[in-house]
Amino acid sequence: MPKLSIVIHCHNRAAYAKYAIESALQQTNRDFKLVISDNSTNDETWDLVRAQFPQIDYHRRPSTLPAIEHFNLNIAEADTDFVCLFHDDDLMTPSFVDAMLKTIDEHPYAVAYSCNAHVINGDGATTTGKCFESSDSYVVINTPRA
16 A cells, blocks of 8 residues: 555646646656545546546545535545645646655654645646745744744
């Protein structure tokens, strides 16, 4: 059983989801479980996964499921030690899983891990951003205010 699950949350953006799924499948380290959790109001993501990625664990959720409940449901259902939540407009570099597992091994008592991202914009192009405005390799947050 892998140590890490990657859950991609999808909502009415099947075209973006395709890129997110492909980025997960292109990992150099395949020791993770991939899950699609879809609360779309249409069947486009389901159709995509069924046609192009039938090997992926797919969960259809009620379209009215609020974001926080969607997150919490995936965390509660996880059968791995760690869960990484992505969105359908996020991309992983090919070494993402390696970096996450290394970080987990180096900081085993942390309760959360985060990283910067490549984001798909409205034109389908990707941008790289510093989600947490730090150029340091690791930032340890010790207080709720931080």
